[in-house]
Amino acid sequence: MGVHTEEVRAGTRFEFGENWARFLSVLNEDRIIEAEKSLKEMLDISDLKDKSFLDIGSGSGLFSLAARRLGARVRSFDYDPQSVACTNELKRFYFNDDPNWIIEEGNVLDDNYINSLGQYDVVYSWGVLHHTGEMWQALANVGAFL
16 A cells, blocks of 8 residues: 555545546546646747646646647656546547656655656646645745756
């Protein structure tokens, strides 16, 4: 049994992946286009060609997908195994076997893991860090990318 599963059983961790799996059943092209527009507006860009994109807490994988469709090399990670599975499902459907999109299980609170990731042009984490239970540590770790 993994640490995530133990935390869920102890009541200290919520299984976000279950929600994201349900979300994927209603995901459509219009929602993907809206995610792309959101990234373009937030970053004030027209595309992400020749850029690297790190998605911390990828959840459903929607914004990783949007970044990849905009041309970025994407690395997605999440602590929740079912969220990782959701992100993998989007990759399988839209970018199967694409070497420019890496998806893995990882923990933003793990210093060794964070330090192994390298540098990125865009570091994205939306609605994630405060759910770690150690928000200040998560923010400090993400600060390594600045």
